[in-house]
Amino acid sequence: xxxxxxSPTRAEASRANSFSxxxxxxxxxxxxxxxxxxxxxxxxxxxxxxxxAQAPLRRGLVTDVLLSEPFAHAPRLLVWPDxxxxxxxxxxxxxxxxxxxxxPSALVARxxxxxxxxxxALAMLLGLLGFxxxxxxxxxxxxxxxxxxxxxxxxxxxxxxxxLDGREMEASRVPADRLADIxxxxxxxxxxxxxxxxxxxxxxxAVRGPGINAFALPGGTIVLLDxxxxxxxxxxxxxxxxxxxxxxxxxxxxxxxxxxxxxxxxAGLVWGDFAGVATNVxxxxxVLQYSRDFEREADDFxxxxxxxxxxxVQPLIAFFGMVAELERKLGFSIPGFLSTHPSTPDxxxxxxxxxx
Amino acid sequence: xxxxxxxxxxxRESLEGGRSEPTPDQTAVLPEATTAVAVRAAAPASxxxxxxxxxxxxxxxxxxxxxxxxxxTVVTLGIYSAWAKVRKTRYFWQNTRLDGHVFDYHGNPxxxxxxxxxxxxxxxxYTWTLEFSQAAGLVTIGLLCLIGPWLFWKAQQFKSRNTSHxxxxxxxxxxxxxxxxxxxxxxxxxxxxxxxxLLLADEPWITVxxxxxxxxxxxxxxxxxxxxxHGRVCYGDQRAGxxxxxxxxxxxYTKGLGxxxxxxxxxxxxxxxxxxxxxxxxxxxxxxxxxxxxxxGGMLYLGLWPYFAARLQRVVWDNTQxxxxxxxxxxxxxxxxxxxxxxxxxxxxTLGLYWPFAAIRLARYRVQCMHIVTGLPLDRIAYSLxxxxxxxxGDSAAELFGLDVGL
Numbered sequence: 001x002x003x004x005x006x007s008p009t010r011a012e013a014s015r016a017n018s019f020s021x022x023x024x025x026x027x028x029x030x031x032x033x034x035x036x037x038x039x040x041x042x043x044x045x046x047x048x049x050x051x052x053a054q055a056p057l058r059r060g061l062v063t064d065v066l067l068s069e070p071f072a073h074a075p076r077l078l079v080w081p082d083x084x085x086x087x088x089x090x091x092x093x094x095x096x097x098x099x100x101x102x103x104p105s106a107l108v109a110r111x112x113x114x115x116x117x118x119x120x121a122l123a124m125l126l127g128l129l130g131f132x133x134x135x136x137x138x139x140x141x142x143x144x145x146x147x148x149x150x151x152x153x154x155x156x157x158x159x160x161x162x163x164l165d166g167r168e169m170e171a172s173r174v175p176a177d178r179l180a181d182i183x184x185x186x187x188x189x190x191x192x193x194x195x196x197x198x199x200x201x202x203x204x205x206a207v208r209g210p211g212i213n214a215f216a217l218p219g220g221t222i223v224l225l226d227x228x229x230x231x232x233x234x235x236x237x238x239x240x241x242x243x244x245x246x247x248x249x250x251x252x253x254x255x256x257x258x259x260x261x262x263x264x265x266x267a268g269l270v271w272g273d274f275a276g277v278a279t280n281v282x283x284x285x286x287v288l289q290y291s292r293d294f295e296r297e298a299d300d301f302x303x304x305x306x307x308x309x310x311x312x313v314q315p316l317i318a319f320f321g322m323v324a325e326l327e328r329k330l331g332f333s334i335p336g337f338l339s340t341h342p343s344t345p346d347x348x349x350x351x352x353x354x355x356x
Numbered sequence: 357x358x359x360x361x362x363x364x365x366x367x368r369e370s371l372e373g374g375r376s377e378p379t380p381d382q383t384a385v386l387p388e389a390t391t392a393v394a395v396r397a398a399a400p401a402s403x404x405x406x407x408x409x410x411x412x413x414x415x416x417x418x419x420x421x422x423x424x425x426x427x428x429t430v431v432t433l434g435i436y437s438a439w440a441k442v443r444k445t446r447y448f449w450q451n452t453r454l455d456g457h458v459f460d461y462h463g464n465p466x467x468x469x470x471x472x473x474x475x476x477x478x479x480x481x482y483t484w485t486l487e488f489s490q491a492a493g494l495v496t497i498g499l500l501c502l503i504g505p506w507l508f509w510k511a512q513q514f515k516s517r518n519t520s521h522x523x524x525x526x527x528x529x530x531x532x533x534x535x536x537x538x539x540x541x542x543x544x545x546x547x548x549x550x551x552x553x554l555l556l557a558d559e560p561w562i563t564v565x566x567x568x569x570x571x572x573x574x575x576x577x578x579x580x581x582x583x584x585x586h587g588r589v590c591y592g593d594q595r596a597g598x599x600x601x602x603x604x605x606x607x608x609y610t611k612g613l614g615x616x617x618x619x620x621x622x623x624x625x626x627x628x629x630x631x632x633x634x635x636x637x638x639x640x641x642x643x644x645x646x647x648x649x650x651x652x653g654g655m656l657y658l659g660l661w662p663y664f665a666a667r668l669q670r671v672v673w674d675n676t677q678x679x680x681x682x683x684x685x686x687x688x689x690x691x692x693x694x695x696x697x698x699x700x701x702x703x704x705x706t707l708g709l710y711w712p713f714a715a716i717r718l719a720r721y722r723v724q725c726m727h728i729v730t731g732l733p734l735d736r737i738a739y740s741l742x743x744x745x746x747x748x749x750g751d752s753a754a755e756l757f758g759l760d761v762g763l
Binding site: 111 | 427
């Protein structure tokens with residue numbers, strides 16, 4: 001099209017690479033069967049109809065048209081700024097000729113054609129995703145949990161409590177004076193060891209199962225179940241509540257919620273269009289994985305908490321031992337929302353080591 | 357498959373309020389664009405020639421593209437995802453053939469990126485404002501209702517105007533007023549449950565009635581949406597027609613509901629039998645019953661999606677016309693179920709690496725199930741098309757936000 005180009009003759013064009021193609025003018029759907037000559041980077045489009053083959057239909061440089069990425073089974077598409085489209089059927093030969101003429105395919109198209117790049121990209125991807133999963137998401141969740149306004153955390157906690165109250169828990173049946181006694185004792189210990197941590201103590205009874213447990217919700221609510229009150233003494237209860245206060249101090253509940261959301265986003269990035277089927281698998285694994293780290297942090301907090309009050313860690317160890325024994329007898333681990341305390345022997349071992 | 361990109365999911369969530377059941381119509385792999393018609397022609401005789409759509413994409417080739425896209429997306433912290441979407445869409449379109457000629461996609465990645473940012477902002481606003489206060493949540497819902505139809509209209513315009521076949525761009529007819537007339541009623545109904553739940557929290561029975569009414573109106577809403585989406589696509593001087601009656605959507609959903617109820621009964625029976633079995637064998641772990649029940653339920657859930665996808669693709673495409681062109685799809689629920697089950701199995705087993713192969717297999721099946729039935733030679737139809745009214749470069753407003761909504 002440019003005036004600077006010398007006008008090629010048919011003889012010249014015949015020495016160039018020649019390809020069969022279809023031309024569409026961009027305003028009409030009619031297909032024109034054409035031949036495309038490539039001379040260097042210069043394109044000349046000739047009609048195959050002998051009568052109108054005297055003058056080229058189009059001329060121009062490959063660099064002036066939008067050239068589609070080469071795909072194995074698709075034609076190469078050349079789109080002119082005015083909308084005219086050339087469909088080159090002999091795509092492979094055309095790609096080779098254009099490359100020889102000095103116009104290689106886009107960098108990404110060349111890279112993805114090479115196995116070393118794919119292997120490196122895959123390895124780096126797995127590394128990056130693994131890093132994000134192990135370190136990035138927990139760090140971001142930690143930052144977000146402490147940056148978010150307290151009202152958000154409390155709202156989430158209130159929702160979880162309302163959900164559990166409807167299905168899993170009912171009002172406590174332990175005498176009120178015993179509960180008041182526990183609350184007062186714990187309040188004194190908390191004021192002594194960690195006055196800066198705001199918490200709220202709630203008493204409930206598990207609808208099903210023994211419910212020998214206590215747990216912390218986002219927003220600082222600690223729930224103590226009747227099963228634990230009935231089967232342990234005050235020293236053990238204070239130890240367990242100290243552990244739960246550790247969860248509150250570290251905002252573990254909120255971090256768990258945020259981490260699950262973060263891993264969901266990460267999984268969505270990888271399998272963006274794999275609607276919700278595979279994404280739930282790493283999500284569940286992730287939530288379980290993180291809780292173990294959090295338990296360790298809460299255990300450390302409980303030890304410091306008990307030491308600050310001049311109390312022994314032995315009752316807490318005894319409690320974990322009791323739960324482990326009970327689980328062994330029943331032959332299963334307590335499922336669902338109560339499983340935040342995996343009373344594994346090595347955890348007991350660790351507590352013993354720290355106290356020795 | 358080309359419609360299943362992440363931002364579409366995000367926007368759908370932001371507009372519909374939560375990750376609801378999969379909208380099976382995303383399955384319409386063919387662009388709403390291939391449709392079109394003004395004339396409600398009589399159905400062609402069964403002897404009329406049928407032109408199949410062909411798909412030439414390969415799993416191993418798309419795997420390379422997928423890895424490169426994913427790598428660059430992660431390295432650029434998500435920014436490349438817009439370019440990745442365009443490259444992926446081009447791959448699927450340029451490997452889809454009708455009568456020997458491929459389709460093409462011309463979306464501008466920068467516009468797609470702007471659309472994604474907008475979708476993320478809207479989604480975040482919808483998710484988080486309710487956490488802060490009820491009033492803020494209501495304002496967000498109001499805002500979504502206010503701009504929703506405009507966004508959807510622009511998204512359809514973007515998609516149509518950036519898809520071409522035989523050098524001709526598709527177009528999407530209709531103006532702003534038309535978009536609001538068609539889409540505002542279903543959008544308001546959709547949000548009515550959330551609004552009732554927020555404002556009338558003391559009287560939950562009202563919310564229950566509103567949600568139930570929304571549920572009953574869902575096929576009507578879906579029909580209205582499809583009629584809007586499929587009935588306004590233009591190709592050359594031809595405009596699409598969507599001739600399905602609302603009853604057909606109700607009938608499809610009723611049959612689907614029957615299948616759901618049947619599955620629930622099946623799961624119930626399986627779990628009951630397992631419970632009896634577990635009682636007879638006390639040495640089994642206590643979780644045994646619910647784990648097996650969950651697996652059975654999950655497999656049935658996986659079966660439900662192909663069922664709806666197949667049924668809805670048939671209802672939608674068998675009722676879409678472009679002049680003398682009629683669309684027919686032979687998609688079978690059982691075949692699709694087998695395919696989806698195999699794809700899920702291998703994708704999970706390979707920790708996701710099989711996904712590009714799965715995407716290609718699913719796209720190939722869906723595309724190759726589509727036929728165009730017409731008594732006229734396709735060449736002559738192409739020749740008779742008047743020049744398109746749309747400028748090739750596309751409308752600048754449509755380029756503003758490259759939203760692509762896969763409803």
